[in-house]
Amino acid sequence: MIEVTCPQCRRRKVVQGRPTFPFCCAGCRDGDLSAWTEERYRIAGEAPPAGSEEAGPLDEAIHPED
Numbered sequence: 001m002i003e004v005t006c007p008q009c010r011r012r013k014v015v016q017g018r019p020t021f022p023f024c025c026a027g028c029r030d031g032d033l034s035a036w037t038e039e040r041y042r043i044a045g046e047a048p049p050a051g052s053e054e055a056g057p058l059d060e061a062i063h064p065e066d
């Protein structure tokens with residue numbers, strides 16, 4: 001039996017061999033997944049930085065086939 005620290009709740013538990021490994025339970029596993037997904041959406045939904053228009057010609061130069 002190997003004790004590991006659950007990445008979600010940080011509690012040390014024996015999770016080796018469980019389907020929720022490396023998380024201690026399905027709740028921790030799903031919680032971590034949703035947090036990760038929300039983080040992805042948050043980053044993707046961010047508005048482009050000011051002055052991004054200036055990147056247009058440069059981007060064309062790098063990818064002329066586009």
Ligand SMILES: [Zn+2]
Nearest residue numbers: 006009024028
């Ligand atoms: Zn946990």
